[in-house]
Amino acid sequence: QSVLTQPPSASGTPGQRVTISCSGSSSNIGSNTVNWYQQLPGTAPKLLIYSNDQRPSGVPDRFSGSKSGTSASLAISGLQSEDEADYYCAAWDGSLNVYVFGTGTRVTVL
Amino acid sequence: QVHLVESGGGVVQPGRSLRLSCAASGFTFSSYALHWVRQAPGKGLEWVAVISYDGSNKFYADSVRGRFTISRDTSKNTLYLQMNSLRAEDTAVYYCARSPTNSGPDYWGQGTLVTVSS
Numbered sequence: 683q684s685v686l687t688q689p690p691s692a693s694g695t696p697g698q699r700v701t702i703s704c705s706g707s708s709s710n711i712g713s714n715t716v717n718w719y720q721q722l723p724g725t726a727p728k729l730l731i732y733s734n735d736q737r738p739s740g741v742p743d744r745f746s747g748s749k750s751g752t753s754a755s756l757a758i759s760g761l762q763s764e765d766e767a768d769y770y771c772a773a774w775d776g777s778l779n780v781y782v783f784g785t786g787t788r789v790t791v792l
Numbered sequence: 793q794v795h796l797v798e799s800g801g802g803v804v805q806p807g808r809s810l811r812l813s814c815a816a817s818g819f820t821f822s823s824y825a826l827h828w829v830r831q832a833p834g835k836g837l838e839w840v841a842v843i844s845y846d847g848s849n850k851f852y853a854d855s856v857r858g859r860f861t862i863s864r865d866t867s868k869n870t871l872y873l874q875m876n877s878l879r880a881e882d883t884a885v886y887y888c889a890r891s892p893t894n895s896g897p898d899y900w901g902q903g904t905l906v907t908v909s910s
Binding site: 784 | 827829836837838839842851852853854887889894895896897898899900901902903
């Protein structure tokens with residue numbers, strides 16, 4: 683099954699800005715909206731960004747999403763220790779009729 | 793508020809069957825698509841299946857198609873996953889999740905662990 687490609691890890695010091703990329707194809711990111719999920723250790727995933735760049739109520743505005751062509755990005759500005767988690771992008775693949783997740787990125791706060 | 797509570801996980805031998813349930817509350821069950829997503833120990837998220845708001849459309853990952861069946865019972869506000877011919881590689885935490893129209897999952901349950909082992 684197709685997957686969306688993310689870097690395995692990213693890191694930064696408190697207060698820094700960290701960006702996570704998500705690369706897909708024309709059948710998924712290129713033609714459908716992207717969601718981002720945060721998964722803290724030992725917990726269920728939580729919706730962080732939906733429809734490419736929208737934040738659900740309660741998500742700090744330090745988190746922002748964008749999409750261009752067949753790629754998407756998640757940015758965390760003003761990095762905080764509680765942001766240490768795994769982050770996944772996801773999108774529907776209209777050619778395969780499956781929902782695909784990214785490979786995941788572990789963010790470490792140094 | 794939205795609640796999704798999975799149950800039915802446990803230890804099962806290879807080749808056997810198991811049925812997972814996901815009890816939903818706090819929203820209009822019949823208005824949302826529902827997904828199953830799994831996560832093997834130490835691994836990333838893997839989408840398993842989705843059922844449309846009215847149950848008329850179902851889609852599956854290649855890895856489970858023909859072995860797993862997703863279904864829903866609106867009278868009980870419950871989502872199901874019937875898992876047959878289980879394999880060791882099906883060992884994972886299984887999450888149910890809700891999807892608004894034309895969007896990916898927003899709310900997730902806490903997950904239930906399925907271990908396939910002899």
